[in-house]
Every structure is written in structure tokens, then in C-alpha cells.
Amino acid sequence: MTSLAYTLTDSRTMLRRQLKHLLRYPSMTVLLVGMPVVFLLLFVFVFGGQLGAGLHDAYGAGRSSRDAYLNYVVPGILLMTVGVAANGTAILVAMDMTGGIVARFRTMSIARASVLAGHVLGSVIQALVGVVVVTVIALAIGFRPTGSPLDWLAAFATLALFANALAWLSTALGLAAGSVETASNTPMFLTLLPFLSSGFVTIASLPVGLRQFARYQPFTPVADTVRGLLFGATPSASTVIGAIAWSLGITLACYLWARRLYDRRPMT
């Protein structure tokens, strides 16, 4: 076998380990999926009537402002789902690093990246499970996107790519944290950033300084791409490129960062 084949085999073994953890102790997953569901219901049924005023034309002609807002906000909630899942990953990574089993892995001749890859792939799967659950609930309460099945698939792929980027970021944060408490705090911004993007309200409605920030932060092009695809309005090339570039850029930078942290992290 080549070293790439070993890396893939070992990563698959580590992913299996991770999935067993997630299935056997589902409370974390329930929490991570439950939180965006609560936010979805909160935003639609509490704030939706007000926030949806003025969105009728673009997101549901002839519907109530609440239903229009539902159509608008779902991509934002999906981004939040991905962000919250990443937050949980940092905690799982930090917990794992304090256990003896990872020390054993380090003394074995196995692909170095596979321990991290197992966490990242587990995190992506967890995020996508959340995306599916949130989408199903959204459909049940009246979410009516107009995109074709191919558009749906492209939207799902965009979210998966972004989930992968955030999973590498949170894995690196979990490695850098040094303690489980720190690891549960540092990725908090991932839960917050969707609010400061085009995910929940249009950028045009934001005050000037915040508008500039929202326009250039990674969650906005991803939200715009997903929303554009789901509503059959092909997103602009710059938006799609922005979403893909951010995802790949974060993935690469955080992969290298995480590898360096894992390789040099001293045993205590």
C-alpha cells in the first residue's frame, strides 16, 4: 500500500471510532442539532412577522411576511447549524487529546493526519445531519424553496464544503485550547458570525460599519450562494467564488495549523 492509501485506511478507521462515540453518546449531537432548531422556531414565530415586512416580493409573493421571512432565514439557520456543530468539535478534540488513547496513537506507526481527519469527517457528518433535520423541520412549517433538485444538491455541497472548513478550524482550536473549558469558549464566534452576515437580515438594513464587515466575512457569500440556489436565482459568480475560496482557504490554513499543533503538542 502507498502512504496515501494508508492515510485513507487509517482515516476511515478513525472516522469509525468517531461515529461510534457520536452514536453511543448522542446527547452532544442532540444538543448541537436542537439549538438551531430552537433558533429557527424562535426567529420565525417570534420575530418573523416583523422581520419579514418588506421581503414579500423576493421570498414568496402572496405569502404572509412571516412565511417570507421563513424562506429568507433558513439559509442563515443552516449556517448556524454548521457553526454550532463546529463548536462541538473543538470540545470533542480537546477532550480526546487529554485521554491516553491519543498518546498511544502518537507512538504507533499510523498516518499522523488520520486522528484529526477522523474528527473532521465526524464533525462534517454531524453538521450535515443537522442540516437535514433543520431543513425537514423548516419544510414542515412552511419553507417553500423554488430551486431544482440540482440546485438543492449544489446548495448541500456548498454547506458540506463550508462545514469541512469550519471542522478543520475548530479542530485546530480544540488542539490549541489546552483545556476542555477553553475549547468550549474559543469557537463561540462561529455561533455568532451568522448573525453578522446576510443570514438573518439583508445587509442593506445594517448600519454602515457593520454592513462593511458583513459584506466581507465568509458567512455572507456562503449564505448568499445557498439562498440563491434554493430560490432558483443563480447567485453571481463573485458570490460563488467567494464561498468556495473562503471554504478552501480556511480548510488549507487550518489543516496546516492543526497538523503543526498535533505534531508538536508535548505530552504532559
Add this chain to the structure above:
Amino acid sequence: MQAGAAIAASGLGKSFDEKVVLDGIDLTVPAGTVFALLGPNGAGKTTMVNIFVTLLAPDAGQVQIAGHDLVSDPEGVRSAIGVTGQFSAVDTLLTGEENLRLIADLRHLGRVQGRRRVGGLLERFELTDAADKPVSTYSGGMKRRLDLAMTLLGDPQLIFLDEPTTGLDPRSRRDMWDLIGELVSAGVTIFLTTQYLEEADRLADRIAVLDHGRLVAEGTPDELKRRVPGGHIGLHFVDPETTQSAAHVLGVEPRNAGSAMLELAGDGSPASLRALLDRLGDAGIDPDRLSIHDADLDDVFLALTGHHAADPEPQT
């Protein structure tokens, strides 16, 4: 560098910040032998093991493990070794069998062979009944046995056991010793660290004594014992009162109040024993029983380092 050495280290040094933890260690472990590194808490034993198993980088010196250079070929080292530490290197969220299967997969054993080896190890380590239970429910002894079983899955030529019986009850400790004994007869090289003198004496071909980051002695258990003159004689009496009277006659103190035993320095020569018994007889005291002790490793430790093995190192 000696041919056929499982471990060959020269000038090995390691510091954390300003504190020197290992100071110029020279050490050779021949293949197929059991080497015990003996020292109190904080002597640097775990640091040395962590360097040998590639978890820590040395600051100075040359180290070859199973013929692979530690710094330039860590992967070669990792493919030759197995490690069982004092803190269980097991996945507590998985079952015992899942832990072994995980390692079998990472060793690329293949489905059929992996299954067979896992089943065999579960049986040999008396874990078959607990195979489907999560490791978080295991006792300390069971965790340690699982840990060792996971180490053996890779068929390592060289096994590092870092305080393998620390924290175990006496029965689990004896089980562990038996298992280690079996490994030795199978020809595996073992590098063992321990703070228990009995353990080193019982298992090791050679012992090195580590104190404050330096090797203060090295040799076979007998060689080390020979470096300490004499042993002691134990006098056992029927009750504490008789012990007190005897202590008064002989001018010694019982080791603790209420004890029915006295310890006296002496090598157990017939002349010295006769003199001792005569003194007691003149005072009308008959010992119940008498025992003669050769110097044990605790005596060695005291003579070499100035403190008992079990004592924490003095503050410097």
C-alpha cells in the same frame, strides 16, 4: 554502539524550561532482556520513556531504538515498539473488544486475522466476559490488562512498560507480573520503569537506578545488592511486652510501637546469632522466631541516593 542493542542511548539530556530532568544518560539494553529503570517519583523515568517512544524530543544525545535513530527515523521506531503507560491508553468510550479491533485495524491486520487475534487476546487476558462492556466500567486491573493486550496486537519487538502496576491491588499486580513473565519467555525486550524494588528485583535482568535525572547505578539485581554491606536480622516475639523487654536488653527501638518484631543490623553469621541469642537468654527472653534478611533493593537505594525509594525526592 553495541550490535543487537534494543536501546542504545548516549549523552541523553532533556530540560523543561530551566529544570534539568535528564542529565547525560548513557544506557544500553541488549535485545531479549528485561531492563528496569528504578527511581522515585519525579526522578525522570516517565520523561525518559516519553523520549524513547517518540512522544518527546530529546535536547541532547544520540538514541537508537531497535536500530532506528530516534530523531531522524521516528516512524521506524514507532513500527518496532509497543507502549503501556501508567495512565491507561485505552478509549474509555468504546468496549474492550472495540478497543482491540481499533488497534487491529490501525495495524492493518486484515479482517480475518484481526478477529482471530482479538479473540485470542481477550481470552488470554481474561476479558472475554467483559468484551462487550464499555471500558469506563472496567476496574483498574482490567483496564491495565486491556492496555497491555492492545500493545501486544502489533507484535512489538520492544515493549515499554511505564509503571505497569502503579495503582493496582496486590492480586492484579501479581497477574501483571505473570503476564510480563510470559512475554519475556517469548523473547520480547522489555523496558520497565518502576518505583517498586520488589518488581524490579523479580522481573529484571538488569536494573538502572535513576535519581534526579542521573543514573546513579546499573547492574544485575545481585550486583546492586552486593554493593550494600550486610542485611538485617528479624526477631519475632509472642507479644509486644516481650518485644519491649528485648528491645531494652538489646538497646534498640521497635520499628513501631506495639510491634512484635525487632530488626537488627547483621549479616546472619552463626557467631553473631549465637551472641545475640545468649544476650536474650541471659535476660530470660526467648524469641518466638528468627529471620535473616539479605540486603534488598530498598537498602541499595538508600545507600546509593541517601533516601528511601518510596520517599518523594527532597526539595532542592
